[in-house]
Amino acid sequence: MVEILLDATVRAGTPILFATLGAIINERAGIINLGIEGLMLIGALAGFAGTFVSGSLLIGVLAAFAAAFIAGSIHALITVQLRGNQIVSGLALTMLGIGITALFGKTMVGRTIEGFERIAIPLLSELPVVGRAFFNQDLLIYFSFLLVFKVWFFFYRTRWGLAVRTLGENPAAADTCGVPVNLYKFLAVTVGSGFVGIGGAYLSLATTPMWIENMSAGRGWIAVALVIFAGWSSPRALFGAYLFGGITAMQLRFQAMGTTVSAHILQMLPYVFTIVVLVISTLRLQKGASQQPESLGLPYDREDRK
Amino acid sequence: MKKLLLFSILLSACLAGSAFAAQHEKEITAGFIYVGPVGDAGWTYAHDQGRLEMEKLPFVKPSTYIESVPEGAESARVINGLVRKGANLIFTTSFGYMDATIDVARRNKDVVFMHCSGFKTAENVGTYFGRMYEPRYLSGIVAGKMTKKNVIGYVAAFPIPEVIRGINAFTLGARSVNPQAEVKVVWTQTWFDPGIERDAADSLLDVGADVLAMHQDAPATLQAAEARGAYVIGYNSDMRSFAPNAFLTAPVWNWGALYTRLATEVSTGTWKSTQIWDGMKEGLVELAPFNAKVPAEVQTLVTGKAAAIKAGTFHPFTGPIKDQAGNEVVAPGQVPTDGDLLSMNYFVSGVQGTIPK
Numbered sequence: 001m002v003e004i005l006l007d008a009t010v011r012a013g014t015p016i017l018f019a020t021l022g023a024i025i026n027e028r029a030g031i032i033n034l035g036i037e038g039l040m041l042i043g044a045l046a047g048f049a050g051t052f053v054s055g056s057l058l059i060g061v062l063a064a065f066a067a068a069f070i071a072g073s074i075h076a077l078i079t080v081q082l083r084g085n086q087i088v089s090g091l092a093l094t095m096l097g098i099g100i101t102a103l104f105g106k107t108m109v110g111r112t113i114e115g116f117e118r119i120a121i122p123l124l125s126e127l128p129v130v131g132r133a134f135f136n137q138d139l140l141i142y143f144s145f146l147l148v149f150k151v152w153f154f155f156y157r158t159r160w161g162l163a164v165r166t167l168g169e170n171p172a173a174a175d176t177c178g179v180p181v182n183l184y185k186f187l188a189v190t191v192g193s194g195f196v197g198i199g200g201a202y203l204s205l206a207t208t209p210m211w212i213e214n215m216s217a218g219r220g221w222i223a224v225a226l227v228i229f230a231g232w233s234s235p236r237a238l239f240g241a242y243l244f245g246g247i248t249a250m251q252l253r254f255q256a257m258g259t260t261v262s263a264h265i266l267q268m269l270p271y272v273f274t275i276v277v278l279v280i281s282t283l284r285l286q287k288g289a290s291q292q293p294e295s296l297g298l299p300y301d302r303e304d305r306k
Numbered sequence: 307m308k309k310l311l312l313f314s315i316l317l318s319a320c321l322a323g324s325a326f327a328a329q330h331e332k333e334i335t336a337g338f339i340y341v342g343p344v345g346d347a348g349w350t351y352a353h354d355q356g357r358l359e360m361e362k363l364p365f366v367k368p369s370t371y372i373e374s375v376p377e378g379a380e381s382a383r384v385i386n387g388l389v390r391k392g393a394n395l396i397f398t399t400s401f402g403y404m405d406a407t408i409d410v411a412r413r414n415k416d417v418v419f420m421h422c423s424g425f426k427t428a429e430n431v432g433t434y435f436g437r438m439y440e441p442r443y444l445s446g447i448v449a450g451k452m453t454k455k456n457v458i459g460y461v462a463a464f465p466i467p468e469v470i471r472g473i474n475a476f477t478l479g480a481r482s483v484n485p486q487a488e489v490k491v492v493w494t495q496t497w498f499d500p501g502i503e504r505d506a507a508d509s510l511l512d513v514g515a516d517v518l519a520m521h522q523d524a525p526a527t528l529q530a531a532e533a534r535g536a537y538v539i540g541y542n543s544d545m546r547s548f549a550p551n552a553f554l555t556a557p558v559w560n561w562g563a564l565y566t567r568l569a570t571e572v573s574t575g576t577w578k579s580t581q582i583w584d585g586m587k588e589g590l591v592e593l594a595p596f597n598a599k600v601p602a603e604v605q606t607l608v609t610g611k612a613a614a615i616k617a618g619t620f621h622p623f624t625g626p627i628k629d630q631a632g633n634e635v636v637a638p639g640q641v642p643t644d645g646d647l648l649s650m651n652y653f654v655s656g657v658q659g660t661i662p663k
Contacts, residue, residue: 004512012505102343102373109345112547208500208526210548213343214374215524217499249505255492255659256459256509264495264662 005250006133010141013245015207017144018199019223020230020237021151025192027227028155029185030168030295031079034090036196037220038097043068043197045101048204048211051113057205061140064201065194071097072193080185083299098214108211115209116140140202147195151234164188168293171300181300229277231291247273334395334569336360336369337388339381341400342498343373348523348542353399355543356561363566365573377402385410389417395572398422407431418572427579434564437585439475440615441557441593443622444608445539446479448554449517451604452537456486459510461520461527463497465661467650469521475622476519477656490515491659500526511536528553544594556594563589583644587616623647628655
């Protein structure tokens with residue numbers, strides 16, 4: 001039973017995990033991105049269409065990354081180059097994503113593809129309890145494990161990562177050190193958006209291999225909240241995404257097993273957890289351990305330096 | 307052949323035109339308010355198919371539709387917009403548009419409004435819905451015959467009478483041919499979220515269900531059944547392309563028949579405000595064609611029951627019916643009134659699950 005629950009947790013959490021990692025990359029560079037929901041939809045459609053046309057899942061995933069990368073560059077152009085309002089631009093991106101995927105997705109409705117299949121890793125997948133959940137999954141899930149590590153490694157073990165983190169904390173300092181501020185910010189937004197797109201593609205290529213309008217159904221907004229929940233750290237994003245995925249999976253399975261607990265109470269659990277975690281993280285904040293990038297949401301202009 | 311048909315239609319139209327020249331035939335400009343996107347492959351898609359069929363009528367001009375309109379007071383603005391655009395027949399296709407429809411209708415007496423699934427009417431507002439429990443019962447028979455483990459899973463959206471009635475009819479159908487069959491219910495608390503629907507379906511398969519049914523707007527349940535080699539009953543529209551091996555049949559809507567009739571009534575001035583609750587007899591609801599995997603004897607059995615329902619000689623909720631606790635809720639030989647059916651809030655015996663209060 002625990003095995004099945006863990007397995008369902010990982011599968012439900014993965015799209016949110018990709019989206020959260022993408023958002024973290026954005027926000028580490030100081031750019032708030034509220035376009036996550038729209039980017040997920042763009043990724044979902046591009047991933048599905050790419051696979052449908054080419055017959056290759058890899059091309060689908062690349063298409064999802066590329067489409068979200070391009071859509072993210074709109075947000076980057078407005079917020080980095082033109083120093084526009086990040087909240088407004090992000091919200092516009094979400095609306096654009098919903099509209100544009102509805103328009104171009106019409107011909108994809110009702111089409112079918114072969115989605116991602118599970119690939120068992122020899123020996124490891126035989127492990128009790130965790131074997132099935134972590135080592136008998138599809139390639140995108142294995143990629144998500146790698147990405148969690150890569151994002152952490154990039155930010156804390158490379159010079160470029162340090163530079164990008166500095167952009168979020170104090171862009172003027174980075175500028176003084178000769179970091180190409182706008183270029184790095186632009187790349188953080190677009191590459192981060194690309195990973196959000198892969199999160200959307202997980203929905204249309206693995207969870208339910210099909211395209212339906214609005215199929216992300218609010219997961220992008222959960223990711224936006226999870227960034228704060230995770231304190232802008234990729235390992236904690238993994239934990240947060242699985243927590244949310246796990247609670248949903250758990251309450252559905254409790255119902256299937258015939259518990260007498262009211263479904264309404266079970267459905268409240270994710271939100272109760274959110275409040276609990278927010279309280280805990282706020283308490284930690286009061287101890288002076290704020291993880292929010294200092295310059296998050298502020299446009300940077302060399303001429304306006306204080 | 308097609309040309310011949312067209313010719314005969316034209317000819318009869320001319321003849322009819324001359325014969326009823328005195329009867330003024332109004333041109334219809336229809337407007338539709340949809341709760342979801344047309345591309346949902348489910349509820350809204352089925353309504354849109356109905357719209358397209360209605361537009362084949364010669365006196366119906368191209369209609370306007372607006373997708374994903376939020377339910378509630380805000381929808382009044384959208385409905386008003388359709389009136390201003392010149393629509394003279396407006397369909398509001400979700401329960402939550404009820405008060406907004408009544409409100410806009412009061413100020414636009416020359417426009418006919420049809421509200422789907424509600425209970426409020428006015429001089430120029432009628433309601434319409436379908437007796438979906440009839441084909442649900444029939445699909446239950448198929449499920450009851452096809453299950454080997456006697457465990458059937460049912461992915462359900464919200465605990466409202468419409469959904470509960472469907473689950474009960476389905477269970478009664480399944481138990482009529484297989485008294486051992488149990489129907490396990492999982493509530494998703496959403497009409498549309500493919501990820502959660504898929505997860506709910508998987509959770510039912512995990513506890514041993516080998517046939518699934520669902521009351522959701524997306525076809526995710528079908529994919530879950532296909533991936534695990536189970537059988538599945540669809541809903542809303544014929545979704546077999548999502549599960550070519552698992553799909554058995556589906557209770558489906560056929561709004562085209564009703565929309566065509568209503569447009570004709572409004573056009574000829576014979577429309578009157580009523581509460582339409584049509585069933586299989588009128589063709590508003592039906593069972594999608596069987597998959598070849600359904601044995602011929604089961605097909606014959608179901609077709610026979612369908613004929614009895616259409617003829618009015620059989621009602622799926624004919625007593626004796628017991629609820630989960632074993633209390634008799636419908637006496638032997640009795641049939642609940644439409645009022646009882648519309649407010650149904652209990653599970654019949656054979657359903658495993660609870661109705662959240």
